[in-house]
Every structure is written in structure tokens, then in C-alpha cells.
Amino acid sequence: MTQGTEFIPGLPQVAKTCSKCREAKPEAAFHSHGPGKKRMAMCGDCRAEHRRINGREGRKETAEERLGRRLWECYKITLQQYRAMVKAQSGACAICGKTPDEGKRLAVDHCHTTGVVRALLCIRCNLNLGVYENHHRAAAEYLATYGAGNPLLCPAE
Structure with a gap:
């Protein structure tokens, strides 16, 4: 059957x-x-x-081909453009200046509204920047309220 x-x-x-x-x-x-x-x-x-x-999926895509395809699909940049950005930034994060750990690469930072590519960041800076962009008003309000400590825990003056 x-x-x-x-x-x-x-x-x-x-x-x-x-x-x-x-x-x-x-x-x-x-x-x-x-x-x-x-x-x-x-x-x-x-x-x-x-x-x-x-093979299970036919011809396998190499890691380099996959990276090139993903860069184009997500950010509309080529692998050559990505490598030029890495070289221009000396392989380091545009915010903290650290180089990625072995086997890791810099993330493409981009505006989620316009899609414009800005620079390459380490994973930590990219995630923190994303959180800041999405919650900067709430974070500013939080710091204004609790910047000197929680009012409920501060000794009465």
C-alpha cells in the first residue's frame, strides 16, 4: 500500500x-x-x-548561502554589504565596541517602522535597544517615579 x-x-x-x-x-x-x-x-x-x-531536503544550503538569503529576506542587504559593514566597524558592536563570541556574529540593527538598516550590534545591545525603543516612555516615567527609590520604602522625613 x-x-x-x-x-x-x-x-x-x-x-x-x-x-x-x-x-x-x-x-x-x-x-x-x-x-x-x-x-x-x-x-x-x-x-x-x-x-x-x-537527502531529506535535497541539496542542502550552505551556512553562507543561508546567511546571504536571510540578510536579503529580512533587511534587503547582500552578504557583501554585511561584510563591508563588519569591516567598517572593525568587527565590533557599534554601541559597546565588543566583538562577538566565537561562532557568533553581529546582529543587523534596523528600524522596525521604516526597515532602514542602521549598524551592526552585539546581541545584548541589539536586544536592549529594541526594549528601549518599544518602552522608552514607560521607562522614563518609571525612573521619574522610582528613581530615588520606592516612596513606600523611603523613611518619612
Whole structure:
């Protein structure tokens, strides 16, 4: 029986033709990514064979290719532009001046409203800046209220 085929008595079986073996098979023989989603063009048997021969996902993307793709998808900058920014900043965070730990890289700081890329930051500075941008008014109010300590805990004068 075809991998993933579920025959349910009494229900009509919709036939679909596999793009690889060209056999007409029940729709249940084709992988789906969830309810209401289109089914794959290749039947389960052909897909399993394809994945066995070509690896689970086919040709693997190298780490460098993945970085280049992600930089473009997220920030619309190329890998060459990213490397030029790293070189211009001497490989260090634009805020604290520290270089990232071994195996880590600088994060691309950008405006979430306009998408404009600003500079490269270490993970810590990037996260802190994001929190500050989203909560700077509340933080200023907090410091105005509690900057000298909690009024409930301060000795009465």
C-alpha cells in the first residue's frame, strides 16, 4: 500500500496523478501540510524515494548561502554589504565596541517602522535597544517615579 494512504470505506477516493511516476492514486497518497492545504504533486512513495536519494531536503544550503538569503529576506542587504559593514566597524558592536563570541556574529540593527538598516550590534545591545525603543516612555516615567527609590520604602522625613 502507498505510504500515507488512508482508505476509508464509504468515502469517495479522489484520484490524483503523481508528477514523477505518472500513476493515478488516491489523494490520500499525496503528502499535505495540513487541513485545507494543497497536496504535493509527488506521491508518498516517489517522495520517499526522492528524499532517500537526494537527502531529506535535497541539496542542502550552505551556512553562507543561508546567511546571504536571510540578510536579503529580512533587511534587503547582500552578504557583501554585511561584510563591508563588519569591516567598517572593525568587527565590533557599534554601541559597546565588543566583538562577538566565537561562532557568533553581529546582529543587523534596523528600524522596525521604516526597515532602514542602521549598524551592526552585539546581541545584548541589539536586544536592549529594541526594549528601549518599544518602552522608552514607560521607562522614563518609571525612573521619574522610582528613581530615588520606592516612596513606600523611603523613611518619612
